[in-house]
Amino acid sequence: MRLPVNSGWLLVLPFLLLVGGLFLGPILNVLWISVTDPTPGVQNYAQLGSSDTLRRILWTTFRVCVICTAFSVILGYSIAYAMVHATGPAQSRMLGLLLVSFWISVLVRTFSWLMLLGRNGVVNSTLDALGIISAPIPFMRNELGVLIGMVHYMVPYAVLPIFAAMQSIDGRVVQASRSLGATGAQTFWRVYLPLTKPGVVAASLVVFIINLGFYVIPAVLGGGKVLMVAEYISVQVLITLQWGTAAMLAAILLFGVLALMFVMSRFMKLSTVFGGART
Amino acid sequence: MHDKNFMRETLLQGAQAFQAGKLQRRSFLALCGMAGFASASVLAGRAEAAAGEIVMWNWGGQSEECHQSAIGAAFTKDTGVPLKFDTSGPLQGKIKEMVDSGNVTADVCDADLFDAVALGKTGHLEALDYSVIDKTKTIDGYALEFGISIILYGYAFMYDTQAYPDGPPTSWADFFDTAKFPGTRSLYKWANGSLEAALMADGVAADQLYPLDIDRALKRITAIKADTIYWGSGSEAHDMIVNGEVSMGMVWQNRGRSIETETNGRYKLVMNQALAMPGAYIVPKGNPGGADVMKFIATAQSVPAQLDLFACLGMTPTNPEAIAQMAEADQPYSITSAANMPNIALNDPTWWGENTDAAVNAFLAAIS
Numbered sequence: 001m002r003l004p005v006n007s008g009w010l011l012v013l014p015f016l017l018l019v020g021g022l023f024l025g026p027i028l029n030v031l032w033i034s035v036t037d038p039t040p041g042v043q044n045y046a047q048l049g050s051s052d053t054l055r056r057i058l059w060t061t062f063r064v065c066v067i068c069t070a071f072s073v074i075l076g077y078s079i080a081y082a083m084v085h086a087t088g089p090a091q092s093r094m095l096g097l098l099l100v101s102f103w104i105s106v107l108v109r110t111f112s113w114l115m116l117l118g119r120n121g122v123v124n125s126t127l128d129a130l131g132i133i134s135a136p137i138p139f140m141r142n143e144l145g146v147l148i149g150m151v152h153y154m155v156p157y158a159v160l161p162i163f164a165a166m167q168s169i170d171g172r173v174v175q176a177s178r179s180l181g182a183t184g185a186q187t188f189w190r191v192y193l194p195l196t197k198p199g200v201v202a203a204s205l206v207v208f209i210i211n212l213g214f215y216v217i218p219a220v221l222g223g224g225k226v227l228m229v230a231e232y233i234s235v236q237v238l239i240t241l242q243w244g245t246a247a248m249l250a251a252i253l254l255f256g257v258l259a260l261m262f263v264m265s266r267f268m269k270l271s272t273v274f275g276g277a278r279t
Numbered sequence: 280m281h282d283k284n285f286m287r288e289t290l291l292q293g294a295q296a297f298q299a300g301k302l303q304r305r306s307f308l309a310l311c312g313m314a315g316f317a318s319a320s321v322l323a324g325r326a327e328a329a330a331g332e333i334v335m336w337n338w339g340g341q342s343e344e345c346h347q348s349a350i351g352a353a354f355t356k357d358t359g360v361p362l363k364f365d366t367s368g369p370l371q372g373k374i375k376e377m378v379d380s381g382n383v384t385a386d387v388c389d390a391d392l393f394d395a396v397a398l399g400k401t402g403h404l405e406a407l408d409y410s411v412i413d414k415t416k417t418i419d420g421y422a423l424e425f426g427i428s429i430i431l432y433g434y435a436f437m438y439d440t441q442a443y444p445d446g447p448p449t450s451w452a453d454f455f456d457t458a459k460f461p462g463t464r465s466l467y468k469w470a471n472g473s474l475e476a477a478l479m480a481d482g483v484a485a486d487q488l489y490p491l492d493i494d495r496a497l498k499r500i501t502a503i504k505a506d507t508i509y510w511g512s513g514s515e516a517h518d519m520i521v522n523g524e525v526s527m528g529m530v531w532q533n534r535g536r537s538i539e540t541e542t543n544g545r546y547k548l549v550m551n552q553a554l555a556m557p558g559a560y561i562v563p564k565g566n567p568g569g570a571d572v573m574k575f576i577a578t579a580q581s582v583p584a585q586l587d588l589f590a591c592l593g594m595t596p597t598n599p600e601a602i603a604q605m606a607e608a609d610q611p612y613s614i615t616s617a618a619n620m621p622n623i624a625l626n627d628p629t630w631w632g633e634n635t636d637a638a639v640n641a642f643l644a645a646i647s
Contacts (some may be wrong), residue, residue, distance in 0.1 A: 053644035060647070120464070121524040141508045141524070202588035224468040224509025227647030237641065238372035239469060241397070 027254070034251045044248035054245075058252070064143065064218070065211040072207045073200060075151065076158025080199075083159070084166040102156045110220045113149050114140055139154035141223025142216045149217040158203040158212060163197025201268060201273045209257050229253060301337070319326075332361045333568045333575050336385035339366030342592060346389070349587035354578040360571050371397060378403040378564045386568035387575060393558035395426025396632020405562040411573040416580040417597040418615065421557045423628070428557030429579045430594035431531035433614045433623070434472030435553035437539075437546045442526040451480035451552050454527055455499055457506050462526025465519045468509035470642035471631070472529065473500060475554045475624060483554065485624035493638055497645045509646055521547050533593030536612045548612075553623045555614045558594060589613065 009016075034044050048054055086146040116122050117139035139145055161227045173195070177187040193200075215230040222228075229249055236246035319497040331620055333354070335346055343364050351362035367373070369388035375398065377383055382511030388394075395466075400403050404425040423429035438448050439462070448460050455477065457464075466473040472492050477499035483492075509525065510516040513531050520528045530538065530544075560576050578584060582604060585596035589605070595614045596602050602615060610616040614623060631638070 053640070056644075057647065062588075108451065114518075114522070116522060118522060219511060220515065224466075224511070224646055225504075227643060232643070235639065236372040239373060240638055240639050241371055242370075242640075 030247045030250050032230060033243055034247035037247065047245065048252075049247070054249070057227050057229055057232050058249075060226060061212065064150070064226070064228065065208055066148060068147055068154060068211050069204055069208045071147070072150045072154040072158045073162075073203050075155050076203055077162050077196075077200065077206075078167055079155065080163040083163055086113045092105040098156050098159055106153060106216050109153060110149060110217055113145070113152070113221060117148065140221055141225075143219035143222065143226050145223070145229075146218045146226045149241045150211060153217065154207045154211065158207050161202040161206065162196060162199040165196045165202075169195050198268065202265065205261070205264060208260070212253055212257065257258070291423065309476055312634065315452050331385045331568075332363055333572055334363045334365055334384060334457075335389065335575075336365045336367070336369040337389035338368050339364075339441050341387065342366075345588060345591035349591055350575070350584045352585060353581065354575050358574055360575075362575070363483050367450055368595045369394075372559045374561075374563055374611055375399055375401070375403055375643060381565075383565045383567060385563055386566040386572040388597065390426070390559055390561050391421065391631075392421060392426050392428050392557035392628035393626075393631035393635065394421050395559050395561045396629050397635060398561065399423070399425030400632070401589075403564050405566060405572075407562070407576070408540065408570065408573040411570075412577050413580055416600070419627070420625075421559075421597060423559075425574065426559040426561040428559045428597045429576070430558045430585070430588055431597055431614050432558055432590075432594055433553045433555045434467065434476065434529055435532040435535060435548055435550055435614075436476075436527055436529050437520055437535055437548050439523075439525075440547055442543055447547065447549075448527060449549060449551055452482075453474045454529075455480035457503050458499040460527065462506070463524065464503060464507045465516060465525045465528040466507055466509050467516075467529055468511045468643075468646065470555070470635075470639045472554050474638060474642065475626070476529065478518045478554075479552050479624065485622075488624055489630045490632070491638065493641050498642060501645050504646060507646075533595070533612075537595055550611065550614070551622045552620050552625055553614055553619070555595070555623050556626045557597070557628055559628075608644070 017239045020110045035042060037044075050056075054082075069173050079098070083091055083098075086094055089274075114121065117135045118124070119138070119140070121140075123139070126132070141147065173191060174187055177191045182190065191226045212232070213230050214228060215234065218226050229252075233249050236242045236249075238277070293498055299557070309485055331461055335351075337343065337346060337458055337601065343366055347362060355361050365385050369385070369390050370405075371394050374388060374390070374394070379387065395404065399406075406424050407422075407427055409422070412422075412427060414427075417428050418431070436448075436451075436454050438460075440447065442462055443460060448454055448456075451587055454464065466476070474493065474496040477490055477496040478488055478491065479485060481495060481499050485497075508519065510519055510529075516528060516530045517534060517538060519525050520530065530548070531549070532550070532553050537549060538546055560579065562572050566572055579588075580598055582596075582598060582601045585598050585601035586604065588594050589601075589609065593612065595616075596605070597615075605613055614620065632645065
C-alpha cells in the first residue's frame with residue numbers, strides 16, 4: 001500500500017522540526033514583539049504613517065538597494081558573459097578570481113575602499129599629483145561610497161546564477177539566429193537575453209534581498225549620513241531599547257521580501273529561477 | 280568567537296523552545312548531538328558563569344589585559360577569586376537580553392553610568408553594596424544605586440596643526456565655525472557628546488547643559504552637516520584623523536594622547552570644554568559570581584588600580600586620591616586634573632539614562 005505522502009518526508013521530518021523551532025520560532029517572536037512592545041497594539045506600525053524619519057530610512061534603503069541591484073546585475077551579466085565564452089583554463093582562472101573575491105571579509109573590503117578612494121587615498125593623491133584635480137573627489141563617506149562598496153560586494157552573487165543560466169544555453173541557438181539573418185545585436189536582444197532571463201531574475205532577487213540587510217558597508221562608507229534599515233534596527237535594539245520599533249522594521253523587511261517574491265512568482269516560475277526542475 | 284556565540288544562542292533558543300514545549304525533546308537532543316562543538320561551547324558558557332570567579336564583560340582589545348593587570352591581579356591575590364572576561368561589549372540591549380533570558384553569564388559590566396540609570400529603573404541590575412564599595416572614592420554625584428563611576432573617559436576634539444597655522448581652534452564654537460575654520464569635521468554618531476558640544480558652541484555654559492535642549496543642539500549640528508562625517512567606534516574616530524579625512528575630529532579624549540604621538544604632534548588634542556563621561560561598573564541582576572563582585576569593584580577603586588588603568592588605557596581616575604598622585608606630565612591628559620577641571624563639562628547620567636531613546640533617534644533623524 002502506498003503511503004499518503006512520500007516516505008522521503010519522514011527522513012527530513014527531524015530537520016523540518018528543527019527549522020520550525022529554530023527558524024520560524026524566532027521569526028514569530030519578532031512579529032509578536034512588533035505588536036506587543038511596549039504595549040499591545042499596532043502603534044509600532046502606526047509610526048510608519050507619523051514618522052518622517054522612518055519613511056526616509058526605508059526610502060533610502062529601497063533606493064540604495066535598487067541602484068545597487070541594477071549595477072551589480074549589469075556588471076555581473078558582463079562578467080558571466082565573458083566567463084561563459086572563455087575557454088577551459090581561462091574560465092577556471094576567472095571563476096577562481098571570482099570566488100576569491102567572494103571570500104574576502106566585508107571589513108577588509110570596506111577599509112580597502114577607504115584606502116583606495118578616501119580623501120587622501122591612492123586615487124585622489126594620484127590625481128592630485130598629476131594636477132588633474134585641485135580638491136579631493138568625495139568618493140567615500142557618502143551615498144556614492146556606500147554604492148561602490150555594496151556593488152563590489154554583490155557582483156559575485158550576481159555572476160553565479162547568470163553564469164549558470166548562460167551555461168545551459170545551447171550554442172547552436174545563436175548560430176541558428178545568425179544563419180537566419182539576425183545581426184549580432186538582434187541575436188543578443190531577441191534570443192540570448194530572453195534565454196538568460198531566469199538567471200537575471202534570480203540574480204536580481206538574491207542581490208536585492210541581501211542588500212536589504214546591509215549593515216557594515218553603509219555604516220562605515222556612508223560616514224553616518226546614509227542610514228539604512230539594518231543599522232537603525234541595531235541601534236533600536238542595542239542602544240535605545242525600542243525593541244517594538246526594531247521588530248516592526250524587521251517585520252516590514254520580511255513582508256517586503258515576501259511581497260517581492262510573490263510579485264515575481266506572477267511573472268515566472270520561481271522554481272526555475274532557483275534552479276529547480278523545469279516542468 | 281562570533282560563531283561560538285551564534286551557536287550558543289541557537290542552542291539557547293532551542294533550549295527555550297524545548298522548555299516552552301515548542302520543540303520536541305528528541306529534536307532538541309538531536310540538535311545538541313549534531314552540534315558537538317556547540318555543546319562544548321555551551322558547557323564553556325556554563326563554566327564562565329560558575330561561582331568562584333568573576334566575569335567582567337568589557338569591550339575587548341587592550342582593555343582585557345589592562346583590566347587584568349590593573350584590577351584582576353590584585354583582586355585575585357586578595358580573594359583567591361580569578362577574573363575572567365567576556366569581550367563582546369555590554370551594550371544596554373545585550374544586558375537587557377541576557378537578564379531577560381535568565382542565563383546571566385557576566386558579573387560586572389564595563390559600561391556607562393547612564394546605563395545604570397536606564398537599566399536600574401527596569402530591574403535589570405543588582406544594587407551596589409556601599410558597605411563594601413566606597414562612595415567617596417569617586418566624583419560627587421557619580422555613585423548611584425545601580426552603578427558607580429570607576430574611570431572617566433570623555434569627548435574632546437583634535438585638530439590638524441597644518442590646516443590652521445594662523446591660530447588654532449580652541450573651543451567648540453571654533454569647531455562649529457566652518458567659515459573661520461574650513462575643513463571636514465567628525466562627530467560621534469550616536470548623539471552622546473555631540474549634543475553637548477553643539478550646545479557649548481552655541482554659548483550654553485558647561486554647568487547649565489542639562490536638561491539638554493535637543494532642538495537647539497541639532498540646529499547647530501545640521502548647520503555644518505555638509506562638512507561633517509560621523510563615527511561609531513573609537514578606531515573609526517582614530518582613522519578619520521590619522522588618515523587625514525578630517526581637519527578637526529571629535530575623539531574619545533583618552534585616545535587623544537596616542538594620536539598626538541602617532542602623528543608626531545601634527546594633530547593636537549583640545550581639552551578645553553571637553554565633556555567628562557563617567558564610565559561605570561554595573562552588575563547584571565542575578566550575576567553568577569554573587570557578592571564577590573562588590574569586592575572586585577572596591578579593588579578597582581584603589582589608587583594603584585586607578586593609576587594603572589590610566590597608564591594602560593588613558594582613562595582618568597575617579598578616586599580623588601589617585602588624581603592627586605598623578606605625574607605632572609600626565610595632568611593635561613587627565614580630564615579632571617586641577618588644571619582641566621574648571622574648563623570641562625560633566626555628563627549628567629540621569630538625564631541620559633532617561634532620554635537616550637529620544638536624543639539618539641532625534642540625532643539620527645537629523646544627520647541621515
